[in-house]
Amino acid sequence: MIWMDGALVSRGEAGVYGERVVRGHRVWDPYRSKLAAYYYLGGDVCLEPSMRVLYLGAAHGTTVSHVADYVEVVYAVENAYTPMRDLLAVALRRKNIIPLFADAAGPASYAPLVEEVDILFQDVAHPDQAGIARKNAPFIRRGGTALIVVKARSIDVTEKPADIVRDFSEEMESCGMPARRVIWLEPFHRDHAILECPRD
Amino acid sequence: MRSYWFGDIDRGECTPAASHDPEYLSRRLDGIGAAMESSFSPPDWESARDCGFVSSRGEYIRVLRDLCIHRAEKALAAIAGRPEQELVQMVHMRDQLDEAVNLVTEKALEWHAARSPEFSRKYRSLKGSRVRDVLLAEGSPRVKDIATGIVQLSEARAGLTREIEQLAGDVLPNCTALVGGVVAARILAAAGSLEDLARLPSGTVQVLGARTALFAHIRSGTPPPKHGIIYQDRRVHKAPRGRRGKVSRALAAKLAIAARIDFFRGERDDRFLDAARAAVERAGGGPGA
Numbered sequence: 001m002i003w004m005d006g007a008l009v010s011r012g013e014a015g016v017y018g019e020r021v022v023r024g025h026r027v028w029d030p031y032r033s034k035l036a037a038y039y040y041l042g043g044d045v046c047l048e049p050s051m052r053v054l055y056l057g058a059a060h061g062t063t064v065s066h067v068a069d070y071v072e073v074v075y076a077v078e079n080a081y082t083p084m085r086d087l088l089a090v091a092l093r094r095k096n097i098i099p100l101f102a103d104a105a106g107p108a109s110y111a112p113l114v115e116e117v118d119i120l121f122q123d124v125a126h127p128d129q130a131g132i133a134r135k136n137a138p139f140i141r142r143g144g145t146a147l148i149v150v151k152a153r154s155i156d157v158t159e160k161p162a163d164i165v166r167d168f169s170e171e172m173e174s175c176g177m178p179a180r181r182v183i184w185l186e187p188f189h190r191d192h193a194i195l196e197c198p199r200d
Numbered sequence: 201m202r203s204y205w206f207g208d209i210d211r212g213e214c215t216p217a218a219s220h221d222p223e224y225l226s227r228r229l230d231g232i233g234a235a236m237e238s239s240f241s242p243p244d245w246e247s248a249r250d251c252g253f254v255s256s257r258g259e260y261i262r263v264l265r266d267l268c269i270h271r272a273e274k275a276l277a278a279i280a281g282r283p284e285q286e287l288v289q290m291v292h293m294r295d296q297l298d299e300a301v302n303l304v305t306e307k308a309l310e311w312h313a314a315r316s317p318e319f320s321r322k323y324r325s326l327k328g329s330r331v332r333d334v335l336l337a338e339g340s341p342r343v344k345d346i347a348t349g350i351v352q353l354s355e356a357r358a359g360l361t362r363e364i365e366q367l368a369g370d371v372l373p374n375c376t377a378l379v380g381g382v383v384a385a386r387i388l389a390a391a392g393s394l395e396d397l398a399r400l401p402s403g404t405v406q407v408l409g410a411r412t413a414l415f416a417h418i419r420s421g422t423p424p425p426k427h428g429i430i431y432q433d434r435r436v437h438k439a440p441r442g443r444r445g446k447v448s449r450a451l452a453a454k455l456a457i458a459a460r461i462d463f464f465r466g467e468r469d470d471r472f473l474d475a476a477r478a479a480v481e482r483a484g485g486g487p488g489a
Contacts, residue, residue, distance in 0.1 A: 084272065085276060088276065091272075095265065096261065096265075098261075098264055098268045100272070101272040101276065107236060111236050111240060112203060112204045112205045112229060112243060113205050113229075113243070113264065114242055114243070115242050115245060116242045116244065138240050138241075
């Protein structure tokens with residue numbers, strides 16, 4: 001990861017969403033991006049130039065654009081109409097983003113398109129986030145990692161976030177991808193955690 | 201046999217797709233049965249190269265990206281082409297105009313009152329257009345200016361309402377005939393699309409738009425909501441309290457049927473509409489109750 005004066009940055013064409021640019025580098029804001037917050041908080045599953053990434057819940061393509069600055073290719077899945085228009089606009093300007101207008105809960109629709117990836121990054125607001133991770137696990141190469149944003153508030157607002165993350169870890173363990181590490185995204189994002197689940 | 205976007209692989213034998221053309225590849229992809237059996241393995245670019253489909257990694261990504269962009273653009277265009285998308289935006293716009301007109305009118309009136317000590321709202325029924333008339337007649341030049349703007353916005357709102365009625369009448373002829381264009385459009389927006397609406401049971405149609413109350417009911421057993429958006433229909437909100445639930449149930453039942461006629465047949469059915477209106481009337485304690 002590239003750090004400049006204590007700020008996470010990426011190298012690429014600027015002006016995607018009005019991000020700050022310092023000496024030709026795009027500043028990657030941890031308050032806007034959960035993945036950036038993960039690196040600020042000591043996450044060490046780094047993005048390398050040779051990597052392939054499957055990104056579920058690509059939304060408006062802001063975080064995707066930073067990921068694309070680092071890696072070889074990003075498969076970006078989004079299934080809502082409005083954010084997809086923005087994602088497509090970003091993909092048209094970056095040669096290494098493959099936009100997929102599809103539902104991450106039904107990976108069969110993009111299965112013939114997506115190759116084996118080094119990192120699966122999942123940031124979806126869905127009550128069954130663990131099920132989505134399990135269904136998409138076949139795309140991760142052996143030795144690769146799933147980085148899963150657990151949005152406690154999207155799973156059940158009435159339960160304690162810590163309990164939800166514990167249940168989630170257990171669910172991942174039962175499908176053979178136990179969480180190696182849990183990073184809470186405080187103070188950047190409330191009630192969000194990122195789970196590192198390696199696939200062996 | 202495994203089918204990938206670039207070709208089919210059958211026991212090590214690979215048949216590449218015939219062309220790099222996104223339209224061709226996209227249609228081919230639509231024909232591939234979507235299933236992820238346990239033996240699924242993702243496509244790899246080396247197979248595509250060995251197949252003779254591409255000659256390099258760069259070309260693989262380029263052709264794949266063109267294909268995916270083409271598919272995404274086509275899917276987005278298909279959604280944008282649905283009239284219900286625009287209808288939903290028109291109803292939002294109308295709500296926003298309402299809010300803006302009310303807010304600006306209120307503030308202009310306060311300003312006007314601040315500089316005219318003799319101004320009082322008492323003993324005159326100052327509502328809507330009357331306020332605008334007062335501002336236009338008595339206000340300072342700037343207030344008059346603003347009042348003119350308000351009048352223009354109200355006219356735009358009236359025009360927009362007519363257009364909503366018209367478009368809703370085209371998209372949802374029976375629902376519109378039953379509850380009017382604006383309410384029909386709101387229900388459509390809450391359901392997502394005409395197809396989704398046509399598939400909803402009437403119990404859901406009844407409480408569309410009452411999400412908070414519904415989930416409070418499911419979670420903690422508060423009384424269930426009797427009505428959602430359909431409360432905005434005159435027959436529901438004008439019904440005596442004890443009958444409101446009954447009326448909204450009857451109206452929702454008929455709306456669910458109307459939505460299905462709209463989706464599958466797409467034309468107005470007057471015989472159904474007469475029967476439906478009569479049923480709602482009966483539920484409200486009207487003739488034949």
